[in-house]
Amino acid sequence: MEILHDFDLCVSKAQSLCLIGPNGAGKSTILHSIYGFTNIFSGQIEIDGKEITHLTPAEKLKSCGIAYILQDNSVFPDMTVEENLLMGGYTKENTDESYQEAERIFEKYERLRNRRNQPAKVLSGGERRLLEISRALVMKPSVLLVDEPSIGLEPRYIDMVFEILRDLQQTEKKTIILVEQNAKKGLEFADIGYVLVSGQTAIAGKGDDLLKNPDVGRLFLGG
Numbered sequence: 001m002e003i004l005h006d007f008d009l010c011v012s013k014a015q016s017l018c019l020i021g022p023n024g025a026g027k028s029t030i031l032h033s034i035y036g037f038t039n040i041f042s043g044q045i046e047i048d049g050k051e052i053t054h055l056t057p058a059e060k061l062k063s064c065g066i067a068y069i070l071q072d073n074s075v076f077p078d079m080t081v082e083e084n085l086l087m088g089g090y091t092k093e094n095t096d097e098s099y100q101e102a103e104r105i106f107e108k109y110e111r112l113r114n115r116r117n118q119p120a121k122v123l124s125g126g127e128r129r130l131l132e133i134s135r136a137l138v139m140k141p142s143v144l145l146v147d148e149p150s151i152g153l154e155p156r157y158i159d160m161v162f163e164i165l166r167d168l169q170q171t172e173k174k175t176i177i178l179v180e181q182n183a184k185k186g187l188e189f190a191d192i193g194y195v196l197v198s199g200q201t202a203i204a205g206k207g208d209d210l211l212k213n214p215d216v217g218r219l220f221l222g223g
Helices: 027-035 057-064 081-089 095-108 125-137 155-170 183-189 207-212 214-221
Strands: 016-020 066-069 143-147 175-179 192-197 200-206
Touching (some): 027 143, 057 066, 143 155, 192 214, 207 214
Parallel strands (some): 016 192
């Protein structure tokens, strides 16, 4: 089945881009396609001018710095926070590098540092999402694909997650492409917004402009 049709997406280094649209519009399929979870029948994916369309997800992570953060709860509940974090470096040949990066993450995020030896199942929803994001950082990616970061979270944790993503973009110069069900929150965060309908771009523009667009407001922002 062809899900995306003549779709074009472009984002610059250290920019953030948010995909919004109704269920079934193809938002997550775009992330899957970039990362290598789907079959691509035509077109290509490039990073820094290099075509990477048919690389495996592991190759994209290791050689191109593209990391994927799933929308589902993907922590290992009976493993410690530290063990979960180290799983992010599964493709590294030098495990010492994983430990070094994990230590850097613990220094950055006190919430995880205080829980490092506890099983991940004791974490709150926001802490689990922080762990999922941090686990992807162990490979020091340059591009983060983030699928529904706010899903299932209380409002206070949603704010925390977007603050973390904003810091990663602004301080560590990560490029972030996210799918977000909370269209208002996603567009407030993102430099660029794409509205998808039936696998095609219906509207694209600056996040702030889309927030003010009455068509977007009527369809996705409740007004």
